[in-house]
Amino acid sequence: MSKPFPFSAIVGQDEMKHALMVAAVDPSVGGVLVFGDRGTGKSTAVRALAALLPPISARPDCPYNSAAGDAVPGRDADAKEPRPVKIPTPVVDLPLGATEDRVVGTLDLERALATGEKRFEPGLLARANRGFLYIDEVNLLEDHLVDLLLDVAASGENVVEREGLSVRHPARFVLVGSGNPEEGELRPQLLDRFGLSVEIGSPSEIADRVEVIRRRDRFDRDPDGFLADWEEEEVTAQKRIVSARKALAKVETPDTAIEAAARLCQAIGSDGLRGELTLIRTARAAAALDRRRKVKVSDIARMAAPALRHRLRRDPLDETGSTARIARAVTEVLGV
Amino acid sequence: MSAAPDRWELAATAAAALAVNPEGLGGLVLRARPGPARDAFLDVVHALVDRSVSRLPGGLDPAALTAGLDLGETLRTGREVRTKGLMARLSDTIALVPMAERMNGGTAALLAAGLDAGDAPAPILLDESAEPDEAVPEALADRLAIALSLDGLAVGDVGRQPYGPDDMPRARARLEAGIDDGAALETLTKICASFGIGSLRGPLLALRLARALAALDGVGVIGEEQITKATLLCLAPRATVLPTAEEQSEEAAPPPPEETPDEQERRSSETGPLEDRVLEAIAATLPDLGLTGGRQRGAAKSSGAGDRRKSASHGRPVRSRPGKPDGKRLDIFATLLTAAPWQPLRRRAAAGREGLIVVPDDFRIRQYDQPSESVLIFLVDASGSQAAARMAEAKGAVELMLAEAYRRREKVALIAFRGQGAELILPPTRSLLQAKRRLAVLPGGGPTPLATALVAGRELAVQVRRRGATPYLVALTDGRGNIGLDGEPGRAQATEDQTQAARAIAAEGITAALIDTANRPQADAQTLARAMAARYMPLPRADARGISKIVRASVAA
Numbered sequence: 107m108s109k110p111f112p113f114s115a116i117v118g119q120d121e122m123k124h125a126l127m128v129a130a131v132d133p134s135v136g137g138v139l140v141f142g143d144r145g146t147g148k149s150t151a152v153r154a155l156a157a158l159l160p161p162i163s164a165r166p167d168c169p170y171n172s173a174a175g176d177a178v179p180g181r182d183a184d185a186k187e188p189r190p191v192k193i194p195t196p197v198v199d200l201p202l203g204a205t206e207d208r209v210v211g212t213l214d215l216e217r218a219l220a221t222g223e224k225r226f227e228p229g230l231l232a233r234a235n236r237g238f239l240y241i242d243e244v245n246l247l248e249d250h251l252v253d254l255l256l257d258v259a260a261s262g263e264n265v266v267e268r269e270g271l272s273v274r275h276p277a278r279f280v281l282v283g284s285g286n287p288e289e290g291e292l293r294p295q296l297l298d299r300f301g302l303s304v305e306i307g308s309p310s311e312i313a314d315r316v317e318v319i320r321r322r323d324r325f326d327r328d329p330d331g332f333l334a335d336w337e338e339e340e341v342t343a344q345k346r347i348v349s350a351r352k353a354l355a356k357v358e359t360p361d362t363a364i365e366a367a368a369r370l371c372q373a374i375g376s377d378g379l380r381g382e383l384t385l386i387r388t389a390r391a392a393a394a395l396d397r398r399r400k401v402k403v404s405d406i407a408r409m410a411a412p413a414l415r416h417r418l419r420r421d422p423l424d425e426t427g428s429t430a431r432i433a434r435a436v437t438e439v440l441g442v
Numbered sequence: 443m444s445a446a447p448d449r450w451e452l453a454a455t456a457a458a459a460l461a462v463n464p465e466g467l468g469g470l471v472l473r474a475r476p477g478p479a480r481d482a483f484l485d486v487v488h489a490l491v492d493r494s495v496s497r498l499p500g501g502l503d504p505a506a507l508t509a510g511l512d513l514g515e516t517l518r519t520g521r522e523v524r525t526k527g528l529m530a531r532l533s534d535t536i537a538l539v540p541m542a543e544r545m546n547g548g549t550a551a552l553l554a555a556g557l558d559a560g561d562a563p564a565p566i567l568l569d570e571s572a573e574p575d576e577a578v579p580e581a582l583a584d585r586l587a588i589a590l591s592l593d594g595l596a597v598g599d600v601g602r603q604p605y606g607p608d609d610m611p612r613a614r615a616r617l618e619a620g621i622d623d624g625a626a627l628e629t630l631t632k633i634c635a636s637f638g639i640g641s642l643r644g645p646l647l648a649l650r651l652a653r654a655l656a657a658l659d660g661v662g663v664i665g666e667e668q669i670t671k672a673t674l675l676c677l678a679p680r681a682t683v684l685p686t687a688e689e690q691s692e693e694a695a696p697p698p699p700e701e702t703p704d705e706q707e708r709r710s711s712e713t714g715p716l717e718d719r720v721l722e723a724i725a726a727t728l729p730d731l732g733l734t735g736g737r738q739r740g741a742a743k744s745s746g747a748g749d750r751r752k753s754a755s756h757g758r759p760v761r762s763r764p765g766k767p768d769g770k771r772l773d774i775f776a777t778l779l780t781a782a783p784w785q786p787l788r789r790r791a792a793a794g795r796e797g798l799i800v801v802p803d804d805f806r807i808r809q810y811d812q813p814s815e816s817v818l819i820f821l822v823d824a825s826g827s828q829a830a831a832r833m834a835e836a837k838g839a840v841e842l843m844l845a846e847a848y849r850r851r852e853k854v855a856l857i858a859f860r861g862q863g864a865e866l867i868l869p870p871t872r873s874l875l876q877a878k879r880r881l882a883v884l885p886g887g888g889p890t891p892l893a894t895a896l897v898a899g900r901e902l903a904v905q906v907r908r909r910g911a912t913p914y915l916v917a918l919t920d921g922r923g924n925i926g927l928d929g930e931p932g933r934a935q936a937t938e939d940q941t942q943a944a945r946a947i948a949a950e951g952i953t954a955a956l957i958d959t960a961n962r963p964q965a966d967a968q969t970l971a972r973a974m975a976a977r978y979m980p981l982p983r984a985d986a987r988g989i990s991k992i993v994r995a996s997v998a999a
């Protein structure tokens with residue numbers, strides 16, 4: 107497997123990079139939805155971010171990438187803990203044609219045939235535990251699969267009741283879905299369940315585009331040299347995420363910020379409370395990334411677009427961009 | 443050497459470039475019907491590549507690509523035996539993919555992911571599509587550097603091969619040693635901008651292609667000639683807009699003039715930015731090369747046949763049930779599961795038999811849940827008489843129906859007719875926003891080619907049905923066509939033609955509705971609706987909401 111492109115070397119796409127970092131700092135914000143054209147670096151960014159994160163400590167050869175102390179199927183709770191090993195943060199691709207079996211896991215056929223024993227064979231959700239699950243063209247995926255993925259992503263646990271099996275295992279991952287809105291839209295009830303959504307396009311400036319290609323080409327020809335050049339920036343970015351993760355629990359959210367979030371959500375008429383909750387969580391992660399211990403109203407303003415733009419109640423035929431509507435509301439309500 | 447090589451020579455050059463650097467270029471999309479020209483092209487590929495050429499059927503089950511169960515071995519030994527996936531086994535070959543336009547979306551996604559990771563074969567997608575809207579899956583095509591069409595090339599056109607097998611090792615060595623890009627990167631990026639290519643894979647692949655071409659030509663620096671060829675082979679097929687449209691139509695109108703090399707020399711040595719010279723050099727050849735028609739991408743066409751197949755037409759597998767696999771697909775997994783618990787008993791009964799014992803009662807066959815997708819096809823009369831009277835109301839009614847379609851996850855298509863013909867302004871899509879945009883800018887005026895519109899509507903409906911979806915035809919018109927199928931004005935002929943066309947719709951058994959948009963409901967539209975076996979209703983005044991209900995009621999029936 108070839109090495110991924112360095113995260114810091116991605117030209118532009120700041121909103122997407124920031125949203126992914128926020129999700130990496132606090133996976134509980136829910137998945138990230140990236141809408142944009144082909145060839146704009148969506149999958150590159152996800153892979154790059156995973157490579158940037160520090161390796162995780164896991165039990166050796168565990169199909170669930172489980173950490174010591176986690177309860178996973180087929181493991182006796184009283185058994186002696188093996189020596190943990192360091193593994194890279196997993197990134198699992200969910201191919202479009204994937205069946206439910208492959209995703210949630212199913213009966214281990216080998217065991218069933220050889221010994222008649224029922225045993226669970228983990229699927230892609232298990233492999234994505236503690237990492238990223240990337241779905242390209244999520245808008246073309248069967249609705250029932252998207253539903254299932256969002257459920258697991260939100261609960262952090264995969265519950266399997268099929269083929270006479272009854273199994274549950276940890277599946278905490280950052281769900282990243284990408285798609286091209288021209289090819290079909292995601293149902294609103296699914297949209298709402300993604301934590302963040304960003305819209306990206308390819309850079310319009312010729313100079314930027316040339317720079318993107320130049321870097322990519324240099325990387326393809328000489329990956330080691332290129333990675334060495336970016337090493338320093340990668341280390342800085344990694345430290346930023348790691349320290350933000352540690353600091354997250356200590357970040358205060360003053361009432362002014364909560365109130366600002368509530369007023370904003372009311373002004374744009376987002377349904378339910380998911381909007382507010384996500385907005386506050388992401389603002390907290392954003393503050394932590396900026397090495398602050400307190401959420402400011404400006405954090406709320408900054409995260410408003412990615413946290414809310416897919417939650418607007420909208421007429422399917424209304425053409426006003428959601429981003430513009432949020433920007434207007436931010437100016438009116440928060441005065442920033 | 444001329445700046446615009448002939449089509450065969452260009453194709454042979456593309457084959458050579460692919461042979462020089464298959465990993466870097468990803469692969470090739472070849473639009474061609476089976477025939478001598480295609481055979482000749484593939485012969486060139488065979489002769490030049492330094493690896494074996496494998497075959498990968500387009501309709502392949504995605505499961506076969508990845509590591510999976512080896513059934514024969516599993517049954518023989520009674521324990522699970524896994525095989526390496528087809529993709530990994532073929533990864534150092536060039537894979538021919540016949541009928542690539544039928545490729546399953548999952549298969550395409552796996553291959554695309556394999557190409558990204560560098561462990562997939564370099565595919566040559568043989569696009570044999572007959573329908574203009576059939577195309578190879580975009581996600582895969584975007585990762586392949588070269589697209590070319592051999593449509594219309596005959597045996598006589600097959601000519602000399604610019605590069606032979608002996609040139610290959612040298613070219614590979616040159617590429618290995620490094621090629622100076624010169625101004626290639628900036629130029630190709632600018633050309634992408636004027637072609638409206640958003641994806642950054644375009645310029646990156648074009649750059650690699652230009653390098654391979656330079657290596658073939660034995661030059662150390664990429665020059666104008668390589669940039670021109672890379673543009674033709676890699677960028678022009680990705681174009682979403684044609685640069686300098688007015689200049690284009692001028693050049694395209696007469697058959698491209700045969701330019702002598704001298705003339706071209708003169709043209710290309712004119713001063714001006716390199717990208718303009720390249721664009722100018724290929725402007726005349728674009729239509730001639732048949733490149734623009736075959737695989738134009740972008741917003742307008744992005745809801746092609748590919749994504750439709752991804753979900754609905756295969757359906758999702760649901761519970762397997764007992765049964766004989768007569769032509770149906772055996773669910774091997776479920777069959778083995780059924781057989782598993784009986785093994786100890788059966789082994790005892792059939793002493794001495796090795797391995798797994800499966801009896802016919804264990805067979806499980808796979809069932810697919812195939813939600814039938816509906817496509818609402820709107821035929822919108824945009825002629826003068828309509829425009830004057832009730833165009834806005836008709837648009838309003840269509841919009842309401844669009845909103846309803848969105849709720850029901852149906853697809854919509856729009857055909858507008860006015861002037862001399864009918865135009866498919868929106869191929870079946872689920873993107874409502876697009877439908878609304880196209881509808882909003884729909885101009886009105888001109889005579890009424892109703893017959894042509896009905897023919898177009900029927901053709902689209904038949905296409906939709908062939909793909910396993912259910913078409914519904916909704917015509918909004920006053921029924922007073924005045925242009926015949928031949929494009930000539932004349933009410934008598936027009937009326938006869940449209941009645942014929944309407945009967946053909948009825949004969950196909952397509953569910954249809956006709957909404958009479960005349961100011962006063964008249965006999966014309968009613969007669970037409972009868973011929974079409976369509977439900978007839980007059981457009982209610984100032985109550986477009988009513989229409990949506992009525993159409994619903996009739997198409998649901």
